[in-house]
Amino acid sequence: MQDLWNDVLDHIDEREGTSVLEGVRDLYRECRLERTGNRLLLVVPNGFVSRLVSGRHQESIIEACKILTGLEDLEFSISVSEEKKSKKPRQTPKPPLPVLKESASRDPSWESHLISRHTFDTYVVGESNRFAHAAAFQVSENPGKSYNPFYIYGGVGLGKTHLVNAIGNAILAKIPSSRILYLTSESFLNEMVSAIRFAKMIEFKERYRTIDVLIIDDIQFISTKEKTQEEFFHTFNSLFEKGKQIILTSDCPPNEIATLEERLRSRFASGLIADIQIPDFETKVAILIEKMKLEGIALPEDVIYFLATSIKSNIRELEGAMIRLGAYQTLMGKPVTMEVTRRLLSNLIQSAPAPVHTELIVNEVASYYKVSPKEIRSKKRNRSISVARQVAIFLLRDLTQMSFPEIGREMGGRDHSTAMYAFRSVEENRDSDAVLSRDIETLKRRLLQL
Incomplete structure (x- = not known):
């Protein structure tokens, strides 16, 4: 019945204009119509879409269904898909972790520094990060082969760290013996300075040039350090020539890192570059629902929507606001209302220019x-x-x-x-x-x- 549902959407566009479904057409494409006699059941992916249909477009949909099916007495109802009831708005289905191909055990002497809670299963996908997520998963399946280097950029608190750790954790689950290292560019610099100070550069080079997957967060901070750039250039070349995976994050694309050496700039840009944008409303709601589930926090629906529309900067602030409200609920033993939310988050949420009734x-x-x-x-x-x-x-x-x-x-x-x-x-x-x-x-x- 997918053809009928597509015909319904096209009919609404032709009869009422394309602006009627503007902004929701992609959401509605995920729905399907099921027909039994004169009964039509619209199966939607989540409660958000269900409320959107019933609140705005149900009459138009029913009218289109009557015209297209010839049924004047049809019975129309909406149901949330069973397999997606626990999913979030606009979230693509989570791909399974790669199948283990090696049984070798993890090297107990090697510390990856990966953040274990950051996995693909807990990463919320929306239009703002869909491409980066798809590319990251492909890298996790074929490290060193699909996209190398893999370079992700975006503003502070948008999920870059989560995504690169998800890659590392997926590879480690697939190949436990992999030598994966996650660190910030500052940590790389500090280790190098320490190695120079204590005459251990040989050990430093051996450590970094025998890695299977190197993940460096905030690579832009090496741009002002000439010696660090020199050493990282040789490390990059050594790993790349051996087919080892290199993953980098930054707050901007390589060509916008002002003082980065040209030879590094060209190498960073030689693989796949993906950006992560500020999430839209539906993705923010999905992120809040996922974080609430992980933290054991329950906030009212109107508070969730208020946070998703009011906190515009990044996910980190969104999560911080949620935790603050959850702490109030737990410590004070009182419900979180809109009044409480506005009071507790007054420093995060900019007030209107003046109170207007x-x-x-x-x-x-x-x-x-x-x-x-x-x-x-x-x-x-x-x-x-x-x-x-x-x-x-x-x-x-x-x-x-x-x-x-x-x-x-x-x-x-x-x-x-x-x-x-x-x-x-x-x-x-x-x-x-x-x-x-x-x-x-x-x-x-x-x-x-x-």
């Missing part, structure tokens, strides 16, 4: 677009009301820092996914729509002066 925003938007506040909160979908509603939702989020569930309830009891979609739609279109941009700026100026 919800009703004031809705009334001002209604007056500006010449509709009534009641119509904005209604189920009517004509263009003038829909535009006013989306702008109101955008301003509620922008000026009050209300969570999407709170905004949904304020806007006539809508689902949080509807509020989230409206906010994103305005955010994405305002740069290309001069009229919309002008309307928003005018309304913000008026509201902040009241």
